[in-house]
Amino acid sequence: MSLKGAMGTLLAGIALMPAVAGCQSTAEAASPPRLSPKGLVLTRQAPAVLPATELASFAAGCFWGVEQEFRKEPGVMATAVGYSGGHTVAPSYEEVCTGTTGHAETVRVEFDPTVTSYDHLLDVFWNLHDPTTRNRQGPDVGEQYRSIIFTFSPEQRAKAIASRDKLQRSGELRAPIVTEILAAAPFTMAEAYHQQYVEKGGRAACHLRRPRGTSL
Numbered sequence: 317m318s319l320k321g322a323m324g325t326l327l328a329g330i331a332l333m334p335a336v337a338g339c340q341s342t343a344e345a346a347s348p349p350r351l352s353p354k355g356l357v358l359t360r361q362a363p364a365v366l367p368a369t370e371l372a373s374f375a376a377g378c379f380w381g382v383e384q385e386f387r388k389e390p391g392v393m394a395t396a397v398g399y400s401g402g403h404t405v406a407p408s409y410e411e412v413c414t415g416t417t418g419h420a421e422t423v424r425v426e427f428d429p430t431v432t433s434y435d436h437l438l439d440v441f442w443n444l445h446d447p448t449t450r451n452r453q454g455p456d457v458g459e460q461y462r463s464i465i466f467t468f469s470p471e472q473r474a475k476a477i478a479s480r481d482k483l484q485r486s487g488e489l490r491a492p493i494v495t496e497i498l499a500a501a502p503f504t505m506a507e508a509y510h511q512q513y514v515e516k517g518g519r520a521a522c523h524l525r526r527p528r529g530t531s532l
Contacts, residue, residue: 349511356394356426357511359387367428369393372437373400373466373500375420376445377453383423384514385444391432395512396424398505401464401496406504412460421460424503434472438479441465447483448491463495473497 350358352366376382379397387395399412402419412419425437451459465480467473476497484493505511 352394352426354394354426355505356396356424358394359392361390362393366393367430369426370429370434371468371500372425372427372434372472373422373468373503374425374437374441375401375422375462375464375466376441377421377461377463378456379421379423379506379510380513380518382444383512386423386425386437386440387512387515389427389432389437389440391428391430392425392437393428394426396505397510397513398422398424398503399460400466400501400503401498402501405502409507409510413458415458415460419460419504420462420464421506422464422466422503434475435479438465438476442479442483447480447493447495448489450494463493465495465497466500467497468500473499 350362352358352362352369354369354371374382374386383395383397386392399407399409399417399419400422402412402417404411404417404419407417407419411417412421427434427437445453445463447463449463451457451462453461453463465476467476480493480495480497483489
């Protein structure tokens, strides 16, 4: 084969390679996500017409793996990852990573309360990470990885406090829970390549699934 022909074959092969950002293919990157009326990205299980839904919001370390785990839950209709709990407006990922904005990597969840309960989502949250380490989850260190429950109503706040206190009394944990329970703060959606990162083929081993009934 001539050099010109070989170069043409190589360039054609490169054109077919997956895009790097978010590990999605160029075809996937070109397809706009299906959004719920609340602006979150619908899960594969979401029906064409959504029932009445509610919101929940959690920070539990790196948001890639945390979002993926919530998207697997029956009754979860849509999710998005972003930044919440800080003191600057519309921060970028790079700004959040400096540790100067006060934001935490956050997953917002839209769910059908007739299929799953807020109490169950709290159970998922507690079992996805170590709520006893301040500003750290595994190898990820920084205030953007702190543990927070953002509540949307007095009822959610009461349930969050009750679930935290129940877990602390259970003796499953070796240290005090440091999870913050705060009223829902402004939520800035993260950049597109962060959304559904694991579904696009990215790897996320930065969250910890704690089997029920075991100590950390």
